[in-house]
Amino acid sequence: MIRTDKHLIACFVFAAAATATGLLVENAYYLQVMIFIGINTLLALSLNMLMGYAGQISLGHAAFYGIGAYTTAILSTTYNISPWLALPAAVFTAMAIAYFVGRPTLRLTGYYLAMGTLGFGIIVNIIFREWRSVTGGASGFVGIPPLEIGSFAFDTDRRYFFLVWGVVLFFFIICRRIIDSRVGRALRAIHDGEHAAAAVGVDTAKMKLKIFVLSAAMASLAGFLYAHQIFFISPGTFSFLASIRIVTMVVIGGMASIWGSLLGASLLTLLPEWLHAFADYEMMIYGLVLMLVMIFLPQGLTRGILDIYENSRKKNDK
Amino acid sequence: MTSNAHLLAIDSISKAFGGVQAIDTVSFALSPESITGLIGPNGAGKTTLFNLVTGIFPPDSGDIRFRGESISGKAVHELVGMGLGRTFQNVELFSSMSVLENVLVGLHTRTSCGIIGSVFRTPRLVKEERRARERALELLDFVGLADLAHQRSSDLPFGWQRLLELARALASKPDLLLLDEPAAGLNMGETDTLGELIESIRKHGITVLLVEHDMALTMKTCDRIVVLDRGKKIAEGPPRTIQSDEAVMAAYLGKPK
Amino acid sequence: MQEFLQYFFSGLTNGAIYGIIALGFSMLYRSTDLINFSHGEFVMIGALSMVTLTMTLKIPVIWAFFIVVFGVGLLGMVFERLAIRTVKRPEPIVLIIITVGASIFLRGAGMLVWGKNAQSMPPFTPHPPLDIAGARLLVQSIWILVIAILIAACLHLFYRRTLTGKAMYACAINKQAAWLVGIPSKMMILLAFGLSTGMGAVAGAIIAPVTMPAYDMGAMLGLKGFCAAMLGGLGSLWGSLLGGFLLGVLEAMGVGFVSSGLKDATAFLLLLLVLYFRPQGIISAASVKRF
Ligand SMILES: Nc1ncnc2c1ncn2[C@@H]1O[C@H](COP(=O)(O)OP(=O)(O)O)[C@@H](O)[C@H]1O
Numbered sequence A: 001m002i003r004t005d006k007h008l009i010a011c012f013v014f015a016a017a018a019t020a021t022g023l024l025v026e027n028a029y030y031l032q033v034m035i036f037i038g039i040n041t042l043l044a045l046s047l048n049m050l051m052g053y054a055g056q057i058s059l060g061h062a063a064f065y066g067i068g069a070y071t072t073a074i075l076s077t078t079y080n081i082s083p084w085l086a087l088p089a090a091v092f093t094a095m096a097i098a099y100f101v102g103r104p105t106l107r108l109t110g111y112y113l114a115m116g117t118l119g120f121g122i123i124v125n126i127i128f129r130e131w132r133s134v135t136g137g138a139s140g141f142v143g144i145p146p147l148e149i150g151s152f153a154f155d156t157d158r159r160y161f162f163l164v165w166g167v168v169l170f171f172f173i174i175c176r177r178i179i180d181s182r183v184g185r186a187l188r189a190i191h192d193g194e195h196a197a198a199a200v201g202v203d204t205a206k207m208k209l210k211i212f213v214l215s216a217a218m219a220s221l222a223g224f225l226y227a228h229q230i231f232f233i234s235p236g237t238f239s240f241l242a243s244i245r246i247v248t249m250v251v252i253g254g255m256a257s258i259w260g261s262l263l264g265a266s267l268l269t270l271l272p273e274w275l276h277a278f279a280d281y282e283m284m285i286y287g288l289v290l291m292l293v294m295i296f297l298p299q300g301l302t303r304g305i306l307d308i309y310e311n312s313r314k315k316n317d318k
Numbered sequence B: 001m002t003s004n005a006h007l008l009a010i011d012s013i014s015k016a017f018g019g020v021q022a023i024d025t026v027s028f029a030l031s032p033e034s035i036t037g038l039i040g041p042n043g044a045g046k047t048t049l050f051n052l053v054t055g056i057f058p059p060d061s062g063d064i065r066f067r068g069e070s071i072s073g074k075a076v077h078e079l080v081g082m083g084l085g086r087t088f089q090n091v092e093l094f095s096s097m098s099v100l101e102n103v104l105v106g107l108h109t110r111t112s113c114g115i116i117g118s119v120f121r122t123p124r125l126v127k128e129e130r131r132a133r134e135r136a137l138e139l140l141d142f143v144g145l146a147d148l149a150h151q152r153s154s155d156l157p158f159g160w161q162r163l164l165e166l167a168r169a170l171a172s173k174p175d176l177l178l179l180d181e182p183a184a185g186l187n188m189g190e191t192d193t194l195g196e197l198i199e200s201i202r203k204h205g206i207t208v209l210l211v212e213h214d215m216a217l218t219m220k221t222c223d224r225i226v227v228l229d230r231g232k233k234i235a236e237g238p239p240r241t242i243q244s245d246e247a248v249m250a251a252y253l254g255k256p257k
Numbered sequence C: 001m002q003e004f005l006q007y008f009f010s011g012l013t014n015g016a017i018y019g020i021i022a023l024g025f026s027m028l029y030r031s032t033d034l035i036n037f038s039h040g041e042f043v044m045i046g047a048l049s050m051v052t053l054t055m056t057l058k059i060p061v062i063w064a065f066f067i068v069v070f071g072v073g074l075l076g077m078v079f080e081r082l083a084i085r086t087v088k089r090p091e092p093i094v095l096i097i098i099t100v101g102a103s104i105f106l107r108g109a110g111m112l113v114w115g116k117n118a119q120s121m122p123p124f125t126p127h128p129p130l131d132i133a134g135a136r137l138l139v140q141s142i143w144i145l146v147i148a149i150l151i152a153a154c155l156h157l158f159y160r161r162t163l164t165g166k167a168m169y170a171c172a173i174n175k176q177a178a179w180l181v182g183i184p185s186k187m188m189i190l191l192a193f194g195l196s197t198g199m200g201a202v203a204g205a206i207i208a209p210v211t212m213p214a215y216d217m218g219a220m221l222g223l224k225g226f227c228a229a230m231l232g233g234l235g236s237l238w239g240s241l242l243g244g245f246l247l248g249v250l251e252a253m254g255v256g257f258v259s260s261g262l263k264d265a266t267a268f269l270l271l272l273l274v275l276y277f278r279p280q281g282i283i284s285a286a287s288v289k290r291f
């Protein structure tokens, strides 16, 4: 609980910084980049709850991101339903699918779990691509409306910036609270030793399912925010490579680290923007980074850098 | 033999792994608030018996009743909720968590906060969490680790890790506690402390089933002893008779040809 | 009937490929308890370098084939040495992420080296297709089938007859025990990687003439190979091959009689079903452990 209070202070500082950024930055391009950082942070955080804390790998997380985006796109565009009604529908759809897929899938462990989630992700992507009459197929889905409350529309980048980062902040607080609770402890116990966790009374199957559903809900919310920001979605955004990108964010930032999700998402959103020649090397760099981090800094950059810093301080003290 | 006066009744259970008959029609029963020793050479099937009793896998045949109720079909965590606690032969702590958090996980079945509750933190749940922490600290105090509550559990010396595992198992408020070689790797002083702890655990009304190779400890603390050899029960009785039992000697020293 | 036969042939051909890829997964799993998520990428490299060697460098097919298989096997060993052996905590989640990383890396490298366009090369031997009851059977398909069965037979002999094969199996069962009796388990793992990726290269090389290989072909092939291995029982050699044929034929029938959009979904639906209901595989039940 002490940690949660510290975390709250950090959140306030972070909120102040975000607000200042949102107010001061004029450049539309920067605002947009930061909106995507926000969306990616939410995605990374959602996977971190599952993979970092509970230790359950998912190589198909982009499926839930896509389910959120497509559900709201279809409801709010094809059926003219208010996005605010589409939002609960999108989140609920993702949660329901997570529940039914999670029940058999989460019984698997290790390699089988990885393959199972991967297969699920690919099947969902094939559905986005092939169910043309509903999803628009490979060429994508156009004309998604902007979000508005009454006459107030989130139609400028600044407004959307605040919406997205407000949501991110909200989930920073929620996730911290979950992690620091009985549930969070049970999740980390499952991570450290599933048998031992069961042997002290944790219903591991139920816990894993709960966190999977929560994680899907967060990812679908990210999909919702994404769809109403760029008004156009296509299956490529939610492909296998997208799932890997989310995994990379978590791994780089640090598994089981809430702020690490922010770091990982920022790096992976900014890198392609900074390096123009990056596009051709994108895959190689992701791949290399995944391997190097896992070999040399399995705790992720946040923890890894802190460790190096502390070690050097210790040396200096001597 | 299987009357309800017994807390745990094991009724001719068997378990084979491939060709190995790890447990072969074993029966015995534990009366409440007793300390029973389960001994036997390595590979005798002691750990397997623990795994059967705690529901990790079902027996091939036979029945296990806990408080008169068959445990078959019950999940491991359900049995913990019913009052079965255990420690592991190879200490299995939650290594990334602090000492205190390990015990808090042990309190899982005695607390109720869910995801929604953790987010909204109702006064009731805040109180529950505070109580849980107090309780966890009490338990750490009981095993003598209260000062180390905020250390990472994997940083503890091995002997203390065993004690922490004991505190964690006690946290679920078990009626029956299964200890799998709790003194392995402890020095003599630590072993003595452990013996005292086990005695005082029994005074709290908890029944203990103890697997242990340290004969001094076993003979001193146990009321009864069950001896396993190659999956079979070869003797059962008070320590004194077991010490002079020929079959037991043979099992330990190798059968004279 | 003719139509059915046509689909059946194409299913058999693809199935043989899936089978060889599945063999790669299975043999690595048997020897190291590890699943290499970048296996498909080694297939891709095999296929594309086959095209380069035969088309650009004009090396005869038979030589090109051996160079490719040997070279890719070597690459697999380098990968093991650099990225697998160096891991401090070899837990599944770490190894999964590393091999997934390797797969993305190799795919990116493939794109840089060979570009984004699909390549092509002629069949190994220039016979016209055979006509069997009105259905066309490519000569290359026969090559593929023959090579697939040959490979499985060689592996079978390798495990049964050679000391190295037996040693490799012993390592998988118990590294420490193997080490105690003097089997160099590090060596065995290295060798297993070489063999497994080399086998991937075989699959790549023999389908190069019939698939228009491109840098992104590996993911699908790898996954389908894994699916085939799961169908047949991961770790079982003949099971993997049969699983490959089963998957290939089912997929071809799905495409032919249901919808072509379903092609890739078939494999993954099957994969999920197997994972959920029969993780030991549907073909071999008991033979998974033995063989
Ligand atoms: N999960 C298992 N799978 C296969 N064999 C096992 C398993 N657990 C125990 N065994 C075998 O059962 C026998 C008894 O083992 P165990 O119960 O650990 O003995 P003990 O705890 O008395 O030393 C041994 O031969 C052991 O190899």
Ligand SMILES: [Mg+2]
Residues within 6 Å of the ligand: B046, B047, B048, B089
């Ligand atoms: Mg034992």
